[in-house]
Amino acid sequence: xxxxVVGAGPAGSALACHLAKGGAEVAIxxxxxxxxxxxxxxxxxxxxDLLPAAPVDDPCPGxxxxxxxFEAAEGDAVDVGLPRPVLVASRRELDGWLLRRAxxxxxxxxxxxxVEVEAxxxxxxxxxxxxxxxxxxxxxxxxxxxxxxxxxxxxxxRLAVAAGWFARGDAPMVVRFVPGVAxxxxxxxxxxxxxxxxxxxxxALPTRELLDRLEREGLRRFPALAEQxxxxxxxxxxxxxxxxxxxREIAGERWALVGDAAxxxxxxxxxxxxxxxxxxxxxxxxLLSDGSPARYPERVLEDFGREMLRSAALHxxxxxxxxxxxxxxxxxxSPAVRRVLADxxxxxxxxxxxxxxxxxxxxxxxLDAARTRLLEGYSFRNG
Numbered sequence: 001x002x003x004x005v006v007g008a009g010p011a012g013s014a015l016a017c018h019l020a021k022g023g024a025e026v027a028i029x030x031x032x033x034x035x036x037x038x039x040x041x042x043x044x045x046x047x048x049d050l051l052p053a054a055p056v057d058d059p060c061p062g063x064x065x066x067x068x069x070f071e072a073a074e075g076d077a078v079d080v081g082l083p084r085p086v087l088v089a090s091r092r093e094l095d096g097w098l099l100r101r102a103x104x105x106x107x108x109x110x111x112x113x114x115v116e117v118e119a120x121x122x123x124x125x126x127x128x129x130x131x132x133x134x135x136x137x138x139x140x141x142x143x144x145x146x147x148x149x150x151x152x153x154x155x156x157x158r159l160a161v162a163a164g165w166f167a168r169g170d171a172p173m174v175v176r177f178v179p180g181v182a183x184x185x186x187x188x189x190x191x192x193x194x195x196x197x198x199x200x201x202x203x204a205l206p207t208r209e210l211l212d213r214l215e216r217e218g219l220r221r222f223p224a225l226a227e228q229x230x231x232x233x234x235x236x237x238x239x240x241x242x243x244x245x246x247x248r249e250i251a252g253e254r255w256a257l258v259g260d261a262a263x264x265x266x267x268x269x270x271x272x273x274x275x276x277x278x279x280x281x282x283x284x285x286x287l288l289s290d291g292s293p294a295r296y297p298e299r300v301l302e303d304f305g306r307e308m309l310r311s312a313a314l315h316x317x318x319x320x321x322x323x324x325x326x327x328x329x330x331x332x333x334s335p336a337v338r339r340v341l342a343d344x345x346x347x348x349x350x351x352x353x354x355x356x357x358x359x360x361x362x363x364x365x366x367l368d369a370a371r372t373r374l375l376e377g378y379s380f381r382n383g
């Protein structure tokens with residue numbers, strides 16, 4: 001089987017690695033990778049589990065972070081220990097490392113930009129190369145040429161935007177919920193700098209206003225990281241709609257989409273590296289077993305897709321009426337709620353049972369809160 005993968009980000013390189021190891025002939029087309037991507041660069045625990053094994057002489061790049069500070073708009077804050085660390089990496093370094101794993105496995109990297117594709121497997125590059133493949137895969141990100149050509153662009157209401165900058169220095173890992181944008185501000189410490197950003201649905205505010213909001217918050221809360229000469233960025237993140245059709249559409253007879261090209265970023269958090277790596281794994285397994293991508297959308301749905309649909313359905317309620325602030329306030333009192341927050345960071349708390357788990361935690365929260373208040377009162381009375 002001959003497979004063309006357009007795009008050498010995490011989804012494309014992981015797919016090429018799996019397919020090449022399985023005996024397929026794979027070509028990865030990308031003229032610009034590895035490059036820095038404007039995002040936090042956090043690789044959750046379950047995404048880390050999907051990374052290829054690291055050679056002894058080429059360890060996976062990044063910084064392991066085992067704590068996250070959650071801050072509410074009203075001033076409450078809580079530090080949450082993470083049972084398994086999150087990897088925070090420069091996307092240039094992480095993507096380059098994954099591309100090396102693909103080429104080490106036998107995939108061919110063609111450093112040319114694809115300018116034209118067809119559903120029957122033909123592609124053409126800017127260097128006038130033309131080839132025909134058995135299967136064509138779009139792994140070319142949020143603005144995917146393959147998606148636009150074979151399926152159509154992601155509707156604006158399914159897009160979110162991340163904006164920010166990279167700052168010199170160091171910081172704890174911080175997630176700060178900000179009112180009025182249905183999103184959050186972040187600090188993600190990388191090995192030699194800090195990613196500073198804000199995430200919100202596209203259209204919540206103009207990008208310039210999001211950056212202004214981030215700069216105001218940064219100057220007030222993190223003045224050492226409010227770097228003015230570091231350059232600003234903005235990047236869109238596509239997500240599924242609440243209906244199954246938004247996932248069932250991601251493959252045809254001889255083509256398929258993975259990662260951001262398939263619009264598989266988490267609607268609530270914007271996290272997309274897990275879905276990039278997992279969609280690549282599922283598509284590779286499907287192609288190697290069936291010789292066709294036909295069953296791939298259904299496998300995505302059954303594996304993690306319905307969690308994504310639930311996230312899309314919950315997005316407005318998650319960010320409405322101070323819910324994140326209450327989560328932070330409760331977590332400050334309750335170990336049970338802190339564990340929920342930790343699992344959300346790790347990507348191990350699903351959305352299908354989030355409400356049920358919070359309800360189970362509620363009696364424990366009440367008990368923990370009452371105990372904390374009694375102890376605080378005792379300490380106060382006894383000096």
